[in-house]
Amino acid sequence: MAFDIDMIKKVYKTMPERVDKARQIVSKPLTLSEKILYAHLWDGQPTTAFRRGKDYVDFAPDRIACQDATAQMALLQFMQAGKPKVAVPTTVHCDHLIQAKQGAVPDLKRANETSSEVFDFLASVSNKYGIGFWKPGAGIIHQVVLENYAFPGGMMIGTDSHTVNAGGLGMVAIGVGGADAVDVMAGMAWELKFPKLIGVKLTGSLSGWTASKDVILKVAGILTVKGGTGAIVEYFGPGAKNLSCTGKGTICNMGAEIGATTSTFGYDDSMERFLRATDRSEIADEANKIREYLTGDPEVYENPEQYFDEVIEIDLDTLRPHLNGPFTPDLATPVGELGKLAREKGWPIKVDWGLIGSCTNSSYEDLTRAASIAKQAVDKKIVAKADFGINPGSETIRFTAERDGILKIFEDLNATIFTNACGPCIGQWDRSDLKGEEKNTIVHSFNRNFSKRADGNPNTHAFVGSPEMVAAIAISGRLDFDPMNDTLINEDGLEVKLDAPQGIELPPRGFDVEDAGYVEPVADGSNVDVSVSPTSERLQLLTPFEPIGGSVKGAKLLIKAFGKCTTDHISMAGPWLRYRGHLDNISNNMLIGAVNAFGMKTNFVKNQLTGEYGGVPDVARDYKAKGIYSIVVGDHNYGEGSSREHAAMEPRHLGVAAVLVKSFARIHETNLKKQGMLGLTFANESDYDLIQEDDTINFLDLDQFAPEKPLTLEFVHADGTKDVIVANHTYNQSQIDWYNEGSALNLIKRENAS
Numbered sequence: 069m070a071f072d073i074d075m076i077k078k079v080y081k082t083m084p085e086r087v088d089k090a091r092q093i094v095s096k097p098l099t100l101s102e103k104i105l106y107a108h109l110w111d112g113q114p115t116t117a118f119r120r121g122k123d124y125v126d127f128a129p130d131r132i133a134c135q136d137a138t139a140q141m142a143l144l145q146f147m148q149a150g151k152p153k154v155a156v157p158t159t160v161h162c163d164h165l166i167q168a169k170q171g172a173v174p175d176l177k178r179a180n181e182t183s184s185e186v187f188d189f190l191a192s193v194s195n196k197y198g199i200g201f202w203k204p205g206a207g208i209i210h211q212v213v214l215e216n217y218a219f220p221g222g223m224m225i226g227t228d229s230h231t232v233n234a235g236g237l238g239m240v241a242i243g244v245g246g247a248d249a250v251d252v253m254a255g256m257a258w259e260l261k262f263p264k265l266i267g268v269k270l271t272g273s274l275s276g277w278t279a280s281k282d283v284i285l286k287v288a289g290i291l292t293v294k295g296g297t298g299a300i301v302e303y304f305g306p307g308a309k310n311l312s313c314t315g316k317g318t319i320c321n322m323g324a325e326i327g328a329t330t331s332t333f334g335y336d337d338s339m340e341r342f343l344r345a346t347d348r349s350e351i352a353d354e355a356n357k358i359r360e361y362l363t364g365d366p367e368v369y370e371n372p373e374q375y376f377d378e379v380i381e382i383d384l385d386t387l388r389p390h391l392n393g394p395f396t397p398d399l400a401t402p403v404g405e406l407g408k409l410a411r412e413k414g415w416p417i418k419v420d421w422g423l424i425g426s427c428t429n430s431s432y433e434d435l436t437r438a439a440s441i442a443k444q445a446v447d448k449k450i451v452a453k454a455d456f457g458i459n460p461g462s463e464t465i466r467f468t469a470e471r472d473g474i475l476k477i478f479e480d481l482n483a484t485i486f487t488n489a490c491g492p493c494i495g496q497w498d499r500s501d502l503k504g505e506e507k508n509t510i511v512h513s514f515n516r517n518f519s520k521r522a523d524g525n526p527n528t529h530a531f532v533g534s535p536e537m538v539a540a541i542a543i544s545g546r547l548d549f550d551p552m553n554d555t556l557i558n559e560d561g562l563e564v565k566l567d568a569p570q571g572i573e574l575p576p577r578g579f580d581v582e583d584a585g586y587v588e589p590v591a592d593g594s595n596v597d598v599s600v601s602p603t604s605e606r607l608q609l610l611t612p613f614e615p616i617g618g619s620v621k622g623a624k625l626l627i628k629a630f631g632k633c634t635t636d637h638i639s640m641a642g643p644w645l646r647y648r649g650h651l652d653n654i655s656n657n658m659l660i661g662a663v664n665a666f667g668m669k670t671n672f673v674k675n676q677l678t679g680e681y682g683g684v685p686d687v688a689r690d691y692k693a694k695g696i697y698s699i700v701v702g703d704h705n706y707g708e709g710s711s712r713e714h715a716a717m718e719p720r721h722l723g724v725a726a727v728l729v730k731s732f733a734r735i736h737e738t739n740l741k742k743q744g745m746l747g748l749t750f751a752n753e754s755d756y757d758l759i760q761e762d763d764t765i766n767f768l769d770l771d772q773f774a775p776e777k778p779l780t781l782e783f784v785h786a787d788g789t790k791d792v793i794v795a796n797h798t799y800n801q802s803q804i805d806w807y808n809e810g811s812a813l814n815l816i817k818r819e820n821a822s
């Protein structure tokens with residue numbers, strides 16, 4: 069489990085020289101984000117000043133982290149690359165496939181039975197290729213990474229969009245698709261458009277009920293789910309120094325909810341404390357030697373408007389606790405104002421569940437702050453009105469929290485302690501209190517609250533808050549409860565008030581654990597067997613995609629997606645997680661959550677060959693069987709949400725040649741490119757309205773596909789009339805090479821062989 073100190077020393081050795089050189093080249097002081105980016109160029113020494121938001125740059129990340137749901141496809145792809153070992157330190161974390169139902173022990177046992185095939189596959193591939201393996205129950209990927217692998221000034225990629233959590237320990241950590249991770253595992257560069265920079269200046273300090281979570285809930289309200297797209301959000305200022313390291317992690321974690329490439333904080337005392345508390349004093353000692361390189365230059369923070377593309381200022385002294393939701397994480401409402409809004413909107417006031425945990429808020433500090441509220445309920449004889457569920461972030465936290473009596477406090481409130489895993493945050497929740505799709509409200513300390521995310525019920529109104537606010541709201545059982553001003557009636561009929569939460573940043577007796585759940589790979593994995601049964605319904609070895617080529621004529625419109633179309637809509641999670649390693653089976657969920665603009669129903673599209681309506685995957689399979697490509701049309705920020713490359717592989721597998729939308733979420737657009745298909749945007753957004761249900765599409769100049777040259781598409785309508793639409797793209801030459809080869813992986817393999 070040991071972090072790679074030699075690798076870190078190497079990074080710190082080269083960083084000062086590279087940063088100084090970069091400062092010279094760009095002729096200005098540098099932000100922390102720029103320092104980390106310029107220190108991780110694939111070509112080593114910086115020689116060019118990159119244009120933010122424009123230039124594609126090759127980077128050399130220090131680490132890779134994969135979670136079990138995405139690792140299956142990533143490792144299946146890596147196996148195709150023909151390499152004996154991963155080129156960069158990599159870990160796999162089993163956290164997504166464990167359903168929350170009865171509590172940690174029975175739930176973990178059931179997961180180990182139902183998903184043993186997948187866990188065994190991941191364990192054996194990890195062992196074979198030199199990958200560190202974290203067993204089911206070891207914890208949630210981002211919490212485990214923060215506790216074990218993140219380090220100030222490092223660059224990491226991970227096959228999960230909340231990889232960004234490691235920004236809390238001063239990294240540039242970015243969520244990518246499995247295909248990107250495979251490139252880096254195979255020893256290749258990782259390409260990213262040089263991000264824009266958003267500076268968030270924090271002043272003051274948190275007090276009372278306001279938590280780190282409220283910083284990002286506020287930022288999400290300001291920037292919205294699209295506001296961070298293509299940018300790194302860098303937090304600085306005196307307020308930043310007043311936050312704990314895990315609190316910083318929470319803020320960075322939910323940067324994914326504003327579409328940010330990542331978020332980060334400069335190295336400070338809170339990070340040093342966290343490194344030492346997690347047995348990594350060696351890293352802290354090394355980091356202290358180059359401290360000024362692990363934060364932005366002072367001039368940058370003195371005059372942020374000059375150096376960032378956008379600056380936001382938040383005063384922690386006046387920041388109020390928020391609850392964001394329902395159905396989107398950027399709908400920010402200060403606690404105290406939510407009751408009125410909920411009544412106006414018809415959101416259920418009664419709260420059925422309070423869930424604490426997820427990679428966002430499951431640190432020791434989070435648990436102690438929430439426990440300080442739970443303890444008051446017990447002490448003041450208040451019966452909790454809603455059910456409580458807790459997912460500790462890691463076995464280390466769980467063990468320590470149990471030792472310190474924190475879990476007991478929740479248990480005294482009849483909380484269910486679920487496995488150290490994602491659970492309800494990813495729809496892995498067998499919720500027994502609902503019979504059907506009743507309208508109801510839950511509050512949680514997670515990051516996402518899209519429709520159906522937690523329990524598959526489209527009528528569950530999920531609100532996101534800090535763990536302590538979730539605890540208070542769940543105790544009251546009401547969405548309109550404001551613990552700062554309202555009182556509750558206890559068992560004796562007395563009016564009582566909850567005091568503000570008290571947290572403990574780090575365990576005073578230190579962290580402790582008996583079995584953290586880590587398995588070190590063997591030094592030589594050449595004799596390790598990895599077997600995949602050809603009859604497995606959960607795992608399937610991949611076959612390379614055929615190139616689509618320079619001529620696409622007579623393609624059929626598959627669906628014109630209306631409104632929000634996240635990766636959850638394109639490739640639903642929940643029960644489908646089961647098939648993450650089996651491309652053909654999981655393709656049966658392709659776009660089944662997307663609303664078709666014709667008819668406004670989900671999973672109901674016209675098969676132009678038969679005139680009948682059917683599910684999206686079925687219609688796509690029919691076109692594919694007849695040798696006809698199909699096209700998906702979409703709205704704004706298509707593919708927002710996660711790094712799930714299945715959302716790109718499934719359409720590719722089912723014969724979709726192009727996805728044409730008003731705008732893309734970055735990771736999804738890259739994933740489409742990696743899979744050798746076309747991700748295009750309307751040059752004129754209103755052309756979306758020209759697309760009709762029976763359209764046949766001809767690409768007029770695909771044979772001249774080139775960087776910065778828009779493509780022209782002819783949409784032939786049922787009545788024979790035509791509209792010619794110009795589509796923009798962001799492919800550079802190497803991405804066009806992926807398209808020409810059929811996929812990025814095909815290109816890696818060919819280059820490997822030659």
Ligand code: F3S
Nearest residue numbers: 230426427490493494
């Ligand atoms: Fe898991 Fe939810 Fe985080 S799915 S990795 S706890 S966002």
